[in-house]
Amino acid sequence: MPEYYAYWISTALLSALYLASATIYVIKRDWVRQALADLGYTASYLIPFMIVIKVLGPVAILSRVSVTLSDLAYAGIFFHLLLSALAHAGVRKPAGALPAAIGLALLVTSFMTQNDVRSVPSPYVQAAVR
Template sequence: MLMRKYAYWISTGLISLLYLASATFYITQGDTVRQLLGALGYPAYLVPLLITVKLLGVAAILSRVNVPLSDLAYSGMFFHLLLALSAHLAAADYAGAPPAVVGLVALAVSFLTQNAARARASPYALPRA
Protein backbone atom coordinates (compact mmCIF):
# COMPACT_ATOMS: atom_id res chain seq x y z
CA MET A 1 0.00 0.00 0.00
CA LEU A 2 2.81 2.39 0.89
CA MET A 3 4.59 1.70 -2.41
CA ARG A 4 1.41 2.53 -4.32
CA LYS A 5 1.16 5.85 -2.47
CA TYR A 6 4.74 6.69 -3.40
CA ALA A 7 4.13 5.60 -6.98
CA TYR A 8 1.04 7.81 -7.11
CA TRP A 9 2.71 10.95 -5.78
CA ILE A 10 5.90 10.54 -7.81
CA SER A 11 4.03 9.89 -11.07
CA THR A 12 1.50 12.64 -10.36
CA GLY A 13 4.35 15.04 -9.62
CA LEU A 14 6.05 14.10 -12.88
CA ILE A 15 2.93 14.53 -14.99
CA SER A 16 2.15 17.82 -13.24
CA LEU A 17 5.68 19.11 -13.85
CA LEU A 18 5.50 18.03 -17.48
CA TYR A 19 2.24 19.90 -18.02
CA LEU A 20 3.27 22.98 -16.03
CA ALA A 21 6.59 23.18 -17.89
CA SER A 22 4.77 22.79 -21.19
CA ALA A 23 2.25 25.52 -20.34
CA THR A 24 5.09 27.80 -19.20
CA PHE A 25 6.92 27.17 -22.47
CA TYR A 26 3.74 27.91 -24.42
CA ILE A 27 3.29 31.19 -22.50
CA THR A 28 6.88 32.41 -22.73
CA GLN A 29 7.70 31.17 -26.24
CA GLY A 30 4.36 31.63 -27.99
CA ASP A 31 5.75 32.35 -31.46
CA THR A 32 8.06 29.34 -31.36
CA VAL A 33 5.23 27.10 -30.18
CA ARG A 34 2.97 28.31 -33.00
CA GLN A 35 5.69 27.44 -35.53
CA LEU A 36 6.28 24.03 -33.96
CA LEU A 37 2.57 23.22 -33.90
CA GLY A 38 2.28 24.38 -37.50
CA ALA A 39 5.09 22.00 -38.48
CA LEU A 40 3.12 19.18 -36.86
CA GLY A 41 0.00 20.18 -38.79
CA TYR A 42 -1.95 21.94 -36.02
CA PRO A 43 -3.45 25.45 -36.23
CA ALA A 44 -1.89 28.28 -34.21
CA TYR A 45 -5.17 29.16 -32.48
CA LEU A 46 -4.79 26.05 -30.32
CA VAL A 47 -2.01 27.62 -28.23
CA PRO A 48 -4.20 29.63 -25.79
CA LEU A 49 -6.62 26.72 -25.52
CA LEU A 50 -3.82 24.26 -24.76
CA ILE A 51 -2.35 26.58 -22.12
CA THR A 52 -5.72 26.78 -20.39
CA VAL A 53 -6.55 23.08 -20.45
CA LYS A 54 -3.04 22.06 -19.36
CA LEU A 55 -3.22 24.30 -16.31
CA LEU A 56 -6.81 23.31 -15.49
CA GLY A 57 -6.00 19.61 -15.91
CA VAL A 58 -3.16 19.80 -13.40
CA ALA A 59 -5.37 21.77 -11.00
CA ALA A 60 -8.19 19.22 -11.30
CA ILE A 61 -5.91 16.26 -10.61
CA LEU A 62 -3.97 17.83 -7.75
CA SER A 63 -6.93 19.45 -5.99
CA ARG A 64 -9.33 16.58 -6.68
CA VAL A 65 -12.31 18.69 -5.61
CA ASN A 66 -14.49 16.53 -7.78
CA VAL A 67 -13.54 12.91 -8.58
CA PRO A 68 -15.39 12.76 -11.95
CA LEU A 69 -13.70 16.03 -12.98
CA SER A 70 -10.32 14.59 -11.97
CA ASP A 71 -11.02 11.44 -14.00
CA LEU A 72 -12.02 13.64 -16.94
CA ALA A 73 -8.71 15.48 -16.64
CA TYR A 74 -6.88 12.14 -16.71
CA SER A 75 -8.72 11.14 -19.89
CA GLY A 76 -8.03 14.50 -21.52
CA MET A 77 -4.34 14.20 -20.71
CA PHE A 78 -4.30 10.64 -22.04
CA PHE A 79 -5.73 11.68 -25.40
CA HIS A 80 -3.53 14.78 -25.55
CA LEU A 81 -0.38 12.74 -24.94
CA LEU A 82 -1.47 10.05 -27.39
CA LEU A 83 -2.11 12.68 -30.08
CA ALA A 84 1.20 14.41 -29.28
CA LEU A 85 3.06 11.11 -29.65
CA SER A 86 1.33 10.26 -32.93
CA ALA A 87 1.90 13.77 -34.31
CA HIS A 88 5.63 13.63 -33.57
CA LEU A 89 5.95 10.16 -35.07
CA ALA A 90 3.92 11.09 -38.17
CA ALA A 91 6.07 14.19 -38.71
CA ALA A 92 9.25 12.08 -38.25
CA ASP A 93 10.13 14.31 -35.28
CA TYR A 94 11.42 11.46 -33.16
CA ALA A 95 13.14 13.79 -30.68
CA GLY A 96 9.73 15.11 -29.61
CA ALA A 97 8.29 11.67 -28.87
CA PRO A 98 10.06 10.74 -25.57
CA PRO A 99 8.29 13.36 -23.41
CA ALA A 100 4.94 12.03 -24.62
CA VAL A 101 5.96 8.44 -23.86
CA VAL A 102 7.22 9.39 -20.38
CA GLY A 103 4.01 11.36 -19.86
CA LEU A 104 1.84 8.41 -20.89
CA VAL A 105 3.65 6.06 -18.50
CA ALA A 106 3.50 8.55 -15.61
CA LEU A 107 -0.15 9.25 -16.34
CA ALA A 108 -1.04 5.54 -16.34
CA VAL A 109 0.77 4.96 -13.03
CA SER A 110 -0.85 8.03 -11.48
CA PHE A 111 -4.33 7.03 -12.62
CA LEU A 112 -4.05 3.40 -11.59
CA THR A 113 -2.64 4.13 -8.13
CA GLN A 114 -4.77 7.16 -7.21
CA ASN A 115 -7.10 5.23 -4.90
CA ALA A 116 -4.17 4.17 -2.70
CA ALA A 117 -3.27 7.78 -1.96
CA ARG A 118 -6.57 9.68 -2.02
CA ALA A 119 -9.47 9.62 0.43
CA ARG A 120 -12.19 9.73 -2.24
CA ALA A 121 -11.86 6.77 -4.57
CA SER A 122 -12.26 6.81 -8.30
CA PRO A 123 -14.51 4.02 -9.56
CA TYR A 124 -12.19 3.47 -12.54
CA ALA A 125 -8.79 3.07 -10.86
CA LEU A 126 -7.38 0.03 -9.08
CA PRO A 127 -9.18 -0.71 -5.80
CA ARG A 128 -7.49 0.00 -2.50
CA ALA A 129 -5.42 -2.96 -1.39
Protein backbone atom coordinates in the same frame (compact mmCIF):
# COMPACT_ATOMS: atom_id res chain seq x y z
CA MET B 1 3.29 2.29 1.14
CA PRO B 2 5.09 2.03 -2.24
CA GLU B 3 1.81 2.94 -3.95
CA TYR B 4 1.70 6.15 -1.92
CA TYR B 5 5.10 7.23 -3.21
CA ALA B 6 4.39 6.03 -6.73
CA TYR B 7 1.20 8.09 -6.85
CA TRP B 8 2.63 11.32 -5.50
CA ILE B 9 5.89 11.16 -7.44
CA SER B 10 4.19 10.34 -10.75
CA THR B 11 1.46 12.92 -10.19
CA ALA B 12 3.97 15.61 -9.23
CA LEU B 13 6.17 14.87 -12.24
CA LEU B 14 3.18 14.80 -14.60
CA SER B 15 1.95 18.11 -13.18
CA ALA B 16 5.45 19.60 -13.52
CA LEU B 17 5.60 18.44 -17.16
CA TYR B 18 2.27 20.08 -17.95
CA LEU B 19 2.98 23.30 -16.07
CA ALA B 20 6.41 23.60 -17.70
CA SER B 21 4.76 23.08 -21.07
CA ALA B 22 2.18 25.78 -20.32
CA THR B 23 4.99 28.13 -19.30
CA ILE B 24 6.80 27.49 -22.58
CA TYR B 25 3.56 28.17 -24.46
CA VAL B 26 3.35 31.56 -22.72
CA ILE B 27 7.01 32.58 -22.91
CA LYS B 28 7.95 31.24 -26.34
CA ARG B 29 4.70 31.82 -28.22
CA ASP B 30 6.33 32.22 -31.67
CA TRP B 31 8.47 29.11 -31.21
CA VAL B 32 5.39 27.11 -30.19
CA ARG B 33 3.46 28.44 -33.18
CA GLN B 34 6.30 27.30 -35.48
CA ALA B 35 6.56 23.91 -33.76
CA LEU B 36 2.83 23.36 -34.27
CA ALA B 37 3.16 24.41 -37.91
CA ASP B 38 5.98 21.88 -38.33
CA LEU B 39 3.56 19.22 -37.12
CA GLY B 40 0.99 20.37 -39.67
CA TYR B 41 -1.20 22.47 -37.37
CA THR B 42 -1.55 26.08 -38.47
CA ALA B 43 -4.35 26.94 -36.08
CA SER B 44 -2.68 29.48 -33.81
CA TYR B 45 -5.94 29.90 -31.88
CA LEU B 46 -5.13 26.57 -30.20
CA ILE B 47 -2.27 28.08 -28.19
CA PRO B 48 -4.34 30.04 -25.61
CA PHE B 49 -6.73 27.10 -25.29
CA MET B 50 -3.84 24.69 -24.68
CA ILE B 51 -2.32 27.00 -22.06
CA VAL B 52 -5.56 26.92 -20.09
CA ILE B 53 -5.95 23.15 -20.47
CA LYS B 54 -2.33 22.47 -19.48
CA VAL B 55 -2.89 24.39 -16.24
CA LEU B 56 -6.40 23.19 -15.39
CA GLY B 57 -5.70 19.48 -15.99
CA PRO B 58 -3.09 19.11 -13.25
CA VAL B 59 -5.07 21.43 -10.95
CA ALA B 60 -8.13 19.17 -11.30
CA ILE B 61 -6.06 16.07 -10.53
CA LEU B 62 -4.14 17.56 -7.61
CA SER B 63 -7.08 19.37 -5.97
CA ARG B 64 -9.50 16.48 -6.51
CA VAL B 65 -12.49 18.76 -5.97
CA SER B 66 -14.55 16.11 -7.70
CA VAL B 67 -13.63 12.52 -8.55
CA THR B 68 -15.53 12.86 -11.82
CA LEU B 69 -13.63 16.02 -12.77
CA SER B 70 -10.34 14.39 -11.81
CA ASP B 71 -11.10 11.33 -13.95
CA LEU B 72 -12.11 13.62 -16.83
CA ALA B 73 -8.77 15.42 -16.49
CA TYR B 74 -6.95 12.07 -16.59
CA ALA B 75 -8.85 11.16 -19.77
CA GLY B 76 -8.14 14.53 -21.40
CA ILE B 77 -4.44 14.33 -20.57
CA PHE B 78 -4.32 10.75 -21.86
CA PHE B 79 -5.78 11.73 -25.24
CA HIS B 80 -3.59 14.83 -25.45
CA LEU B 81 -0.41 12.84 -24.79
CA LEU B 82 -1.44 10.06 -27.15
CA LEU B 83 -2.25 12.48 -29.97
CA SER B 84 0.96 14.42 -29.32
CA ALA B 85 3.04 11.25 -29.64
CA LEU B 86 1.20 10.26 -32.82
CA ALA B 87 1.64 13.74 -34.33
CA HIS B 88 5.41 13.56 -33.82
CA ALA B 89 5.54 10.01 -35.17
CA GLY B 90 3.44 11.10 -38.16
CA VAL B 91 6.02 13.68 -39.25
CA ARG B 92 8.86 11.21 -38.58
CA LYS B 93 10.23 13.00 -35.51
CA PRO B 94 10.15 10.22 -32.92
CA ALA B 95 12.45 12.11 -30.55
CA GLY B 96 9.72 14.74 -30.22
CA ALA B 97 7.37 12.04 -28.94
CA LEU B 98 9.64 11.25 -25.97
CA PRO B 99 8.03 13.78 -23.55
CA ALA B 100 4.60 12.40 -24.48
CA ALA B 101 5.78 8.82 -23.87
CA ILE B 102 7.21 9.80 -20.49
CA GLY B 103 3.99 11.66 -19.71
CA LEU B 104 1.91 8.59 -20.62
CA ALA B 105 3.95 6.41 -18.27
CA LEU B 106 3.53 8.95 -15.46
CA LEU B 107 -0.18 9.28 -16.21
CA VAL B 108 -0.81 5.54 -16.09
CA THR B 109 1.13 5.21 -12.83
CA SER B 110 -0.73 8.13 -11.27
CA PHE B 111 -4.13 6.88 -12.42
CA MET B 112 -3.62 3.27 -11.36
CA THR B 113 -2.36 4.17 -7.86
CA GLN B 114 -4.79 6.98 -7.02
CA ASN B 115 -7.23 4.75 -5.12
CA ASP B 116 -4.46 3.65 -2.77
CA VAL B 117 -3.88 7.25 -1.69
CA ARG B 118 -7.12 9.20 -2.07
CA SER B 119 -9.98 8.89 0.40
CA VAL B 120 -12.69 8.87 -2.29
CA PRO B 121 -11.89 6.13 -4.81
CA SER B 122 -12.33 6.42 -8.55
CA PRO B 123 -14.69 3.75 -9.90
CA TYR B 124 -12.74 3.60 -13.17
CA VAL B 125 -9.51 2.35 -11.62
CA GLN B 126 -11.23 -0.81 -10.41
CA ALA B 127 -12.72 -1.33 -13.88
CA ALA B 128 -9.29 -0.92 -15.50
CA VAL B 129 -7.71 -3.51 -13.21
CA ARG B 130 -10.18 -6.28 -14.10
